[in-house]
Amino acid sequence: MFDWLKPHDVLWLIPAAPLLACLWIVVVGHVVRRQYAHRPVILAIAFSAVLSYYLLLKVVPDHFGTPLAHDQHAQEHKPADHEHADHKDGDHKGSDHKDGDHKADDQKAVAHKDGDHKTEEHPVAKAKPSTAISVNVFGETERDGKVTPVPWIRIGDPQGVPTLLVLPTLRADAMTALMLVMVTTVSLLVAVFASSYMKGDPGYPRFFAAISAFVFSMCMLVLAGNFVLMFVFWEAVGLCSYLLIGFWFKKPSAAAAAKKAFVVNRIGDLGFIVGIFMVWQTFDGSIDFDTIFGDPSVIARVVTMQPEILTTICVLLFVGAVGKSAQFPLHVWLPDAMEGPTPVSALIHAATMVTAGVYLVARCTPLFVHAPTAQLIVSGIGATTALVAAITALTQYDLKRVLAYSTVSQLGYMFMALGAAAAGKEFATLAITFAMFHMFTHAFFKAVLFLSAGSVMHSMGDVIDMRRFSGLRKALPITHITFLAGALALAGFPLLSGFWSKDEILAIVYEASRHPKHGEFFTVIMGVALLTSLMTAFYTFRAYFMTFWGPEKFPEEAGHHPHDAPPAMAIPLLLLGVAALVVGGATGPTHLYGNYLAQTPGLPAAHHHAPNVPMMIISSVLAIAGISLAYLCYVSSPSISRNMKSGMTWLHTWSQEGLKLDAIYLKWIVKPLRLVAQISEFIDRWVIDVIVDCVGFLPGLFGAVLRPIHNGFVQSYAMVMLIGLVVCLVTALRVLAGM
Amino acid sequence: MTSTSLESQLVIGAVLFALGMIGFLTRRNLILIVLSTELMLHGVSVNLTAFGRYHGNPQGQVFTIFVLTIAACEAGLALSLILTLYQRRKSLDVYLWGNLGEDDLPVFTGGSTVTQSKPGDPNADLPHLTPAGRAPTPPAIKA
Numbered sequence: 001m002f003d004w005l006k007p008h009d010v011l012w013l014i015p016a017a018p019l020l021a022c023l024w025i026v027v028v029g030h031v032v033r034r035q036y037a038h039r040p041v042i043l044a045i046a047f048s049a050v051l052s053y054y055l056l057l058k059v060v061p062d063h064f065g066t067p068l069a070h071d072q073h074a075q076e077h078k079p080a081d082h083e084h085a086d087h088k089d090g091d092h093k094g095s096d097h098k099d100g101d102h103k104a105d106d107q108k109a110v111a112h113k114d115g116d117h118k119t120e121e122h123p124v125a126k127a128k129p130s131t132a133i134s135v136n137v138f139g140e141t142e143r144d145g146k147v148t149p150v151p152w153i154r155i156g157d158p159q160g161v162p163t164l165l166v167l168p169t170l171r172a173d174a175m176t177a178l179m180l181v182m183v184t185t186v187s188l189l190v191a192v193f194a195s196s197y198m199k200g201d202p203g204y205p206r207f208f209a210a211i212s213a214f215v216f217s218m219c220m221l222v223l224a225g226n227f228v229l230m231f232v233f234w235e236a237v238g239l240c241s242y243l244l245i246g247f248w249f250k251k252p253s254a255a256a257a258a259k260k261a262f263v264v265n266r267i268g269d270l271g272f273i274v275g276i277f278m279v280w281q282t283f284d285g286s287i288d289f290d291t292i293f294g295d296p297s298v299i300a301r302v303v304t305m306q307p308e309i310l311t312t313i314c315v316l317l318f319v320g321a322v323g324k325s326a327q328f329p330l331h332v333w334l335p336d337a338m339e340g341p342t343p344v345s346a347l348i349h350a351a352t353m354v355t356a357g358v359y360l361v362a363r364c365t366p367l368f369v370h371a372p373t374a375q376l377i378v379s380g381i382g383a384t385t386a387l388v389a390a391i392t393a394l395t396q397y398d399l400k401r402v403l404a405y406s407t408v409s410q411l412g413y414m415f416m417a418l419g420a421a422a423a424g425k426e427f428a429t430l431a432i433t434f435a436m437f438h439m440f441t442h443a444f445f446k447a448v449l450f451l452s453a454g455s456v457m458h459s460m461g462d463v464i465d466m467r468r469f470s471g472l473r474k475a476l477p478i479t480h481i482t483f484l485a486g487a488l489a490l491a492g493f494p495l496l497s498g499f500w501s502k503d504e505i506l507a508i509v510y511e512a513s514r515h516p517k518h519g520e521f522f523t524v525i526m527g528v529a530l531l532t533s534l535m536t537a538f539y540t541f542r543a544y545f546m547t548f549w550g551p552e553k554f555p556e557e558a559g560h561h562p563h564d565a566p567p568a569m570a571i572p573l574l575l576l577g578v579a580a581l582v583v584g585g586a587t588g589p590t591h592l593y594g595n596y597l598a599q600t601p602g603l604p605a606a607h608h609h610a611p612n613v614p615m616m617i618i619s620s621v622l623a624i625a626g627i628s629l630a631y632l633c634y635v636s637s638p639s640i641s642r643n644m645k646s647g648m649t650w651l652h653t654w655s656q657e658g659l660k661l662d663a664i665y666l667k668w669i670v671k672p673l674r675l676v677a678q679i680s681e682f683i684d685r686w687v688i689d690v691i692v693d694c695v696g697f698l699p700g701l702f703g704a705v706l707r708p709i710h711n712g713f714v715q716s717y718a719m720v721m722l723i724g725l726v727v728c729l730v731t732a733l734r735v736l737a738g739m
Numbered sequence: 740m741t742s743t744s745l746e747s748q749l750v751i752g753a754v755l756f757a758l759g760m761i762g763f764l765t766r767r768n769l770i771l772i773v774l775s776t777e778l779m780l781h782g783v784s785v786n787l788t789a790f791g792r793y794h795g796n797p798q799g800q801v802f803t804i805f806v807l808t809i810a811a812c813e814a815g816l817a818l819s820l821i822l823t824l825y826q827r828r829k830s831l832d833v834y835l836w837g838n839l840g841e842d843d844l845p846v847f848t849g850g851s852t853v854t855q856s857k858p859g860d861p862n863a864d865l866p867h868l869t870p871a872g873r874a875p876t877p878p879a880i881k882a
Contacts, residue, residue, distance in 0.1 A: 712837035714772070715764050722760065 008133055010051045010058070011170040014180060015219040017044040017051075022212040030205045037205035038195035041212045045191055048219065049184035056177045059133060060599045134171040134225050134290065153228065163285055169225030171289060174599040178436065179222040179359055182443050186351045187215045189572035193451050194343035196568035197458060207247060207341065214240035218352050222359060227276045227287040230360075234272065234324065237353045238265045244348060245340040257336040264333040268323015272360075275316030282309050293366045293602035303370050314367055314374030317360060318381075325357025327415060328385040331408045332662055335392075338400040342454030345400060350407045350450050351443035358414045358439050362432040365421075366602045372422040376521060379419025383528040386412030388659055390535040394542070395656040399453045399464050402543045403446065405658075406490065409532060410442050416525055417505040423515035423522060427508060428604045433594045434508050437584075438501035440593065445489035445497055445580035451573055452483035455565045456547060461557030466543065471552035476564045480548050482577035487544045489580040491537035492623040494616075497584025502533060503619050504588065507612035533619055537626025545634040748789035756782030769824065769831045773817045780810055 021044035029037045149167050156163035172180075191211060198207050217236035224230035238261075246258030280287050282302055292298060302310065321327070326334035337349045348354070361368065361378060368375055386409045393405035417435040421428035457464050459476055473480040489498040509529055513522035554562055565573060587593040589611065633641040645652050654660060709720070759778030766772050784803045791799020821831070828835050 710839070712839040714833055714836075719764055722764070 005054065010055050011133060011172055011223060014048045014051050014055070014184070015170075015216050015223065017047045018212040018215040018219070020044060022209050022216060025205050025209040025212070030209070034205050035199075037208045038191065041208040042188065042191050042195065044212060045184060045188045045215055048215065049181075049188050052177070052180040052184045055172060056181050059172055059177045060174050060596060133173075134169050164280065164287075165285070166226060166228045166287065168229060169288065170220075170223045171225030172223060173601055174596055175359075175362065175436065176222050178440065178593070178597060180219060182440055183215070183218050183222065183352050186443050186447050186576075187211070187218075187347055189576055190343045190347040190351075190447065190451070193346075193454070193569050193572040194341070196566050197343055197454055198341060203247060207244075210240055210243045210247070211344075211347070214244070214348060214353070218356075221356060225289055227279055227289075231269075231273060231276055234320070234356065234360075235269065237348075237356065238262065238269070238324070241265075241337070241344075241348050241353055244344040245337045247340055247344065251339070254339040257333075257339040261333040261337050264330050265323045268320050268330055271316045271318075271323070272320025275313050275320060278309065278313045278316060282306065282313065289363070293364075296366070296602075299366055299370060307370075310367055311371040311373045314364065314371040315377060317364055317367075318374060318378055321357030321360045321415075322381060323357075324360075325354050325411045325415070326385075326408050327357070327381050327412060328388050329661070331385055331389065332658070332665060334408055335401050335404040335658070338398070338404050342400065342450060342457055345404070346447045346450030346454065349404065350446040354407065354411060355414075355439045355443065358411065358418065358435055361415070361418050362436055365428055365432050366604070368418075369421055369425050369428045369604055372518070375419040375422035376518060377419070378415050379422060379522070379525055382412045382415025382417075382419060383525045384412070385409065386416060386532040387528050388661075390532045390539065391655050392658040393539040394535060395652055396539075397466050397656075399456065399466050399543055399547060400450070402466075402539060403449050403453060406449075406536065406540065407442075407446055409536060410438070410446070410490075413502065413505055413529065413532070414438050414442075416529060417508055420508045420512040420522065423512035423518050425604055427512060427515075429598055430594075431508055432603070433597050434501065434504040436597055437588060437593050438505055441489070441497035441501040441580075441584040441588075444576055444583050445486045448482050448573060448576035448580045449486035449490065451569070451576065452479050452486060455479040455569055455573065456483075458569070459558060459562040459564065460555055461559065463555040463557050466546040468555040469553055469558070470546060470550040471548070472562070473548040474552065475554075475562045476548075478564050478570045478573060482573040483544060483548065485577040486580050487540045489584070491540045491627055492533060492619055493537075493627070494620040494623070495585055496581050497579075497588075499616075499619065499623070500584040500588030503612070503616050505529065506533070506619055507615050510612060510615055530618065530622060534622045534626045537623045538630050541627045541630035542634055545630055549635050550638075745789055745793045748792075749786060752782045752785035752789060754782070755779070755785060758782075767833050769821045769833055770818075772833060773814065773821065776817075777810060777814060780806065 018041070021040040024040050025037050029040065149169075151162075151165055152168045153164060153166040154162050156165075191208070194207065194211065198204055201207065214237060217233045217240055221230060221233040221237055224233060242258050242262045245261050246255050248254045249258070276287065279292070283292050283298065286292060299310075323330045334349055334354065338345050340349070368378070389405045389409035389412060393402050393409065396402045396405060414435040417431050417438065420431040453464070456469075456472065456476065456479060459472075459479075460469050463469065485496075489496040492498045492502045506526070506529055509522055509526045513519055513526050515522070564570070633644070657663065709716075756779050759775045759780075759782055762775030762778060763772055766775060784806050787799040787803050787806070789799075791797065791802075824836065825831055
């Protein structure tokens, strides 16, 4: 039905639409019709979302969701080989261009030819990892119709083989398509929510410009076909995050939070870029995903020659992920990032941007499977983060901070799963499937939790401290229902989204702990995971009960009659709430998600994974226990929580201040750096500036010598003229007289 | 004494020129300064007639007639300018016009001074250029 729409057109159309919306607002919408700035953005994101779903169907054609047959493992990399060859030859089959006078976009190198082979075989036998679709954004069409990709960065001898060649390649495979669907769907709903939430804000168009810039960057990040392009948009999403955290930049705390997020992310990005340099060096100047991951022999050669270098690369790439995905010890920026508007927290700091680290590690799975040490680090950091963040979340009073720490904790969960392949390569595909699946469900239920928190803020007059309001379930029925849906899903209540995804992570960690290699390590990880799971249920429902139960109490900022979400806010909330409840159950136990993701080229062979029923029971019991505990402590007998608080004051403060990590960073890192900055400022002011001022002083001095003769009186000038005339005359006479 | 020598005529021309120059350099009254320049001019004219007579050539005298004509025009111009200057300051003292800065602009002190027109300034209601180096101050909003 959409035959006219080629998959490779879709690739650049998806990011182009939000970019166009962003430019439109920056140029026109910032001035004209400011209060309607949300319209082009919502339209553009909706367009991208529709195309993402289309791409989802097209990337893995014909065998959507079909189980991957075991006997196909031997052949699974063949399509990737084909594509690799295509790239080398520069023979871009199926290249097509529109009228020929459209220069920028008319070049598509498509290595996608799934429809060609094996049509006569059995449907199951067709189920093999599909190839990736890739597009070079800029290209020159020669007269014979052959297309030469225009390099974005080319360093080295102009005639010979370049030392660094970066093409602006967009690339989509199953993993990309799933990420795109998640990003655009959540963005769309959040943008609709924000159109009502941000109403009346003086920076309304600026907000939507930043949101569409973010959607553009995030789509480009997941579509990037090489490490350099990915890094650029990795930074771009960081920039959008900075702009949106500091959206209310007149508030000092928001400005400080934006700065903190930016600076902490830089630390991680340093690791990422050094990792890219090492990839470039190790893989003979290649930074393309297709070249590195498409052909297992490339990695195999590196493994035999330099077995240790992959571990270094993986650890460095993971450092980048630690920064972006707010993992311990760089997680401190995310709770502060809650200073931004709540839709931003929902979109960027819960659902999409912070999962970029998970995506990076999942994307680099072919590298990580050869570096078990790096995977142990990933798992260990993930478990530490999950535990630390859960402990901190237990005692927060700021509703959004509870959710922020819970995001950090859930991201830790994902990394815990990603590292589980350290126990054996056969876990790799399952590990990333489960991590990505948790990310997928988490995006929905965390988005609904944040948006509900935003709705609470909206009706409570921007008060977010849970001690100042309670019993809101009658005043805000829609928000109550949606928050409850999100909270149940996050807590892992049986048969809801979080249950399926969390259970799978627990199962894979359990499998890893039974493995002879690193079994003890993963036993500890599993203990942490179970403990965190209990704490997650507890703190989520602590927040829920403190907000929506108990005596009805409103802060005075709320006015007399707190109003529930208006329709533009309620509809996204309800849609996301339904998604939070069912999306996990619809795609998890049916293996729809897992089988689809397994079509990503370059992933190692996957084993089928039977549901781990005992683990399901344990996690359900933990979830219900956590919820009941929260009910006991905060609804039926609030004295328990008060007693606990007064009984363990030290522990309470320790947890509330995030294990005092911020204080430690302040003392040992920020203060010494500030001292260095003060020394630099002293040198700048009293050495450099003084030298510059001296240079500036010289012409003034020179002028002061000459100034008295320029006094403005006619007669003094006439005197000077006379003297000059006499001198000339005397000289001329002396010359004439021959003296 | 039927024919004066060339030397005495040239001496008179030189004396006239020197007197005019001294007057120009020392006088502060604008009218006297102009008169001094006339004196210098005519010192030169005497030179012209003297040399014309010496050579038996009428060109010197014809040229002097031209000089007189031009000098009359120039004197008229100068007097009208002096009159304008006098009306601005009610004085003929040339030292009042020694300021190289622009009168209607405030002295730039580096701080943010607001341009204020002096009371009685006839140009107060005319638009003024913003002094350089300072951001224009928005007009005050009337409450």
